[in-house]
Amino acid sequence: MRFFHHTIEVTLYSRNMFEKMLLMLKIYIIITKKFRKRKKFVMKQLTKIEIFDIIITKKFRKRKKFVMEVKDMEIKRNFYLNELIDRMDNGLIKIVTGIRRCGKSYLLDPIFKDYLIQQGVEKDHIIKLSLDERANSKYLDPDVLDQYIRSLIVDDKKYYLILDEIQQVKEFESVLIGFMHISNVEIYVTGSNSKFLSSDIVTEFRGRGDEIRVYSLSFDEFFSVFEGSEEKALNEYYTYGGLPLTLLSKTENSKTNYLKTQKENVYINDIVERNRVQNKEELEMLVQIIASDIGSLTNPLKLSNVFKERDRSSSMTDKTIYNYLGYLQDAFMIEKARRFDVRGKRFIETPQKYYFTDIGIRNSFLDFRQSEEISHIMENIIYLELRKRGYNVDVGSVEIREGDSKKQLEIDFVANKGNNKIYIQSALEMKTPEKVAQEQKSLLNVNDFFKKIIIVGDNIKKSRYENGIIIMSIYDFLLDPNSLEY
Numbered sequence: 406m407r408f409f410h411h412t413i414e415v416t417l418y419s420r421n422m423f424e425k426m427l428l429m430l431k432i433y434i435i436i437t438k439k440f441r442k443r444k445k446f447v448m449k450q451l452t453k454i455e456i457f458d459i460i461i462t463k464k465f466r467k468r469k470k471f472v473m474e475v476k477d478m479e480i481k482r483n484f485y486l487n488e489l490i491d492r493m494d495n496g497l498i499k500i501v502t503g504i505r506r507c508g509k510s511y512l513l514d515p516i517f518k519d520y521l522i523q524q525g526v527e528k529d530h531i532i533k534l535s536l537d538e539r540a541n542s543k544y545l546d547p548d549v550l551d552q553y554i555r556s557l558i559v560d561d562k563k564y565y566l567i568l569d570e571i572q573q574v575k576e577f578e579s580v581l582i583g584f585m586h587i588s589n590v591e592i593y594v595t596g597s598n599s600k601f602l603s604s605d606i607v608t609e610f611r612g613r614g615d616e617i618r619v620y621s622l623s624f625d626e627f628f629s630v631f632e633g634s635e636e637k638a639l640n641e642y643y644t645y646g647g648l649p650l651t652l653l654s655k656t657e658n659s660k661t662n663y664l665k666t667q668k669e670n671v672y673i674n675d676i677v678e679r680n681r682v683q684n685k686e687e688l689e690m691l692v693q694i695i696a697s698d699i700g701s702l703t704n705p706l707k708l709s710n711v712f713k714e715r716d717r718s719s720s721m722t723d724k725t726i727y728n729y730l731g732y733l734q735d736a737f738m739i740e741k742a743r744r745f746d747v748r749g750k751r752f753i754e755t756p757q758k759y760y761f762t763d764i765g766i767r768n769s770f771l772d773f774r775q776s777e778e779i780s781h782i783m784e785n786i787i788y789l790e791l792r793k794r795g796y797n798v799d800v801g802s803v804e805i806r807e808g809d810s811k812k813q814l815e816i817d818f819v820a821n822k823g824n825n826k827i828y829i830q831s832a833l834e835m836k837t838p839e840k841v842a843q844e845q846k847s848l849l850n851v852n853d854f855f856k857k858i859i860i861v862g863d864n865i866k867k868s869r870y871e872n873g874i875i876i877m878s879i880y881d882f883l884l885d886p887n888s889l890e891y
Contacts, residue, residue: 480626480649482512484793484886488617489517489593495615498581499593503619504737504762505671506648509595510535510569512619517593521565530564532557537570547576551583561589568594585613618737620793621763622647624786624883635880636864643782644773646765664769672766676732687712687721689770691729695739695759696770700784700817702744702756702800705730730759737762742788745799745819747828747851758800760788780833783862783879784817787831790883796820801828803850814847820889826855827889833862835876848874858889867891 489512492499501509514533521531532554534541544550558564566584571577571594584592624642630652631638645651645660648667654660673692677685694711695703705723712719712726733739740760744753761767764785791798801816818829828851832844848857849872858875860882867877867888875891882888 480622480630482508482516482626484795485512485617485619486516486520489513490520492615492617493591496585497615498585498613499591500614500616501593501595501619502616502737504621504766505675506650506667507619507621507763508649509619511649513567513569513593513595518567526563526565529557530562531567532564533567533569535569536573545574547574547580550574551580554584555587558587558590564590566590566592568592570595572596582613620647620789621765622649622652623790623793625886627652628884635884639880639883643764643779643786644768646763646768648763648765651765660765661769661773664765665772668766668769672736672738676736676738679736680728680732682729682732684720687719688729688732691721691726692733692738692770696761696767698781699760699767700758700781702758704756707756738766740788740792742798742800742818744802747801747803747816747819749804752799753802760785762789764789779862780831783833784831787829787860787879787882788818791818791820791829794822794886794889796822796827801847801851803847805850814850816847816851826853828855828857830859832859835859835861845870845872845874856889 489499489501501512503509518531518533522528534544534550534554536544544553554566564587568581571581574580581592581594584590624639624647627642627647628635628638631641645664648664650663651660654663673685673689676682676688682688690712691708694708705726708726709721709723712721730739730741734741738761740762742758742760744757745751746753764782767782767785788798797820799819799821801819803814803816805812805814816828817831818827820827820829828848830844830848832840835841835844844859848859851857856875857873858877860877860879862879864880865876865878867875867881869875869891877888877891
């Protein structure tokens with residue numbers, strides 16, 4: 406992230422040197438230096454977060470100005486940057502979505518904006534407007550916004566239009582479609598709250614929109630700015646997840662309080678307001694039930710029975726739960742992994758598994774009481790990493806015959822990307838021959854030649870069994886973007 410004051414450019418990039426300067430989410434840095442004419446230089450308030458360490462070297466030129474040279478060590482979100490680059494000039498509206506606070510705005514500005522400038526795009530041909538800022542409130546009127554944007558397009562060169570939180574604008578759909586008719590304009594928008602969800606995108610922009618789903622920080626991104634060992638970093642990631650603002654909180658209390666605040670004031674309230682949910686407490690209880698049993702097969706009927714076991718007077722029917730699960734998915738809070746019959750090559754509609762898009766949010770619904778359930782958390786983290794890498798992820802089911810009876814074996818994940826398929830098991834540890842045999846059993850009963858991998862919680866060396874099954878540590882899997890190509 407860069408801030409300019411005359412000739413001075415500053416980039417902050419590691420927590421260690423500016424931790425002492427943090428006060429809640431606001432950072433103030435005041436640098437005082439005597440000059441011939443100016444007595445001091447004051448840097449204004451910094452508000453962004455994906456910034457980390459500052460290296461300052463003082464030099465004096467002929468005019469004896471104070472110059473700061475900085476080394477850039479931002480969190481690199483190259484996967485998503487490349488997704489944007491690949492979609493340039495495709496004639497569609499690029500719609501960046503994801504759970505709130507995951508870094509969508511920062512992806513477009515400064516990451517993508519800086520890329521455009523490096524490619525030679527003139528700054529006045531990048532039109533950026535943050536529609537959730539008070540200073541831009543007049544542009545929430547669709548006619549005012551339309552007139553303003555068109556007034557900035559003064560030649561035939563390519564313009565890049567970046568509209569942050571576009572859902573704030575009334576009738577934003579028609580405004581965007583109108584901009585599409587301007588031949589030299591590329592449109593990029595973000596949206597996350599209750600008025601701009603995946604179902605809306607499908608409905609309003611069918612054939613016109615290109616969605617880019619953004620997740621919170623991967624462990625690789627998280628570890629790139631974490632000061633400590635891999636083990637310590639993973640333990641913190643398992644507990645607090647990857648929402649970027651958690652990196653600015655230096656105490657456990659501040660991290661948990663931040664996540665609880667987001668849970669209550671942002672995520673749940675968005676769902677309640679959008680869908681006119683009458684019983685907020687029952688919605689929260691549903692999330693808690695899913696959170697306490699991640700990685701388990703379930704369906705609305707099973708969940709309804711859980712409510713009745715807790716309270717016989719519960720009015721939560723399977724239909725209501727079905728609707729609530731849809732709301733949670735539309736809000737990008739959870740994702741559903743369907744079961745796939747590996748041998749029969751068909752989907753099994755029920756039951757399914759649900760995973761959280763950020764493990765810190767999951768833990769906040771349980772008041773961080775079950776964050777020690779590492780095996781389930783590890784499974785959720787593996788699912789998220791596969792999704793972040795662009796895989797479609799299902800739960801595998803393999804039917805075998807033992808004697809006169811049939812038995813269903815489970816493969817944790819069947820990951821698909823194009824023609825590539827990978828079968829993956831998650832195992833916290835495999836310290837006995839019996840455990841090894843148990844984890845390999847379902848994989849060995851798959852009658853094809855696609856890659857089969859077991860990911861374990863121990864920090865072991867990557868290797869391959871004689872039967873071709875690969876075993877690797879969770880660290881290798883998460884930190885090496887090419888780990889699945891072994």
